[in-house]
Amino acid sequence: MKSNNMFKFIEDIIPANAMVEGDNFEIISFFTFNHDTQEVSPADISNNDIHFNSLEEAICVKGGNISLVRTPFNPESTLHFYRLKSKINYTLAISLGFGIVKLTDSKRPNDFLLYYFNYLDDEEQMMSPRPTEQWFLLKCYLQLTEEGRFHEPKLEIYIEENQEYLMLLMHGNPPLLLKKILMAVDKYKGELIILQSKPRKFKNRTHTAER
16 A cells, blocks of 8 residues: 555654764765766665775775765754664665664664755855755655655656756766656556644654664
8 A cells, every 4th residue: 555654664763962973873874986087976885784994995995086975964953863664775865865874772783774964055064954855855765665655746746846956965876866766656656545644743862772
């Protein structure tokens, strides 16, 4: 049964300011930047145990004028971590503007959460993400990963009206990403259960890693 209610696919939402980097979590999402071609691409972190040093070693072996850059994280911004019910697609998540953290004090063996990272303005100052932008990209992620279980037909209209702006928010190959999203919307057209969910309230807590 299809649904456009993205909260059905999110297990938990945790305020980022309730946790401390280094004590509660570590960021495990990275970009590679090619200084020769000026290309930015998500780094392959499909191995759960991979870390910055091993990624740098792998890049050095391949050669080329390439740097490894961690996805931005600004603790001063109003950010949330998202624990999804399904396994995270690392490359797709980073391509759509989501960083990934691993909870270091969780009882779960591999507790990975998404967070939406901000963009830098012309003066290289962090900008706070707009909620609509964040929700849209999260819906795009679910549309591509949930194989029809999540389906939001309005994505097509939003993409058509904001194509140039959306390409600025995506990484790697934005035109291909938008094409894949539109193809997924078209592929899973059909009966859709539209749920008008009430706003969810989340408690302020230290974190919810331990269950």
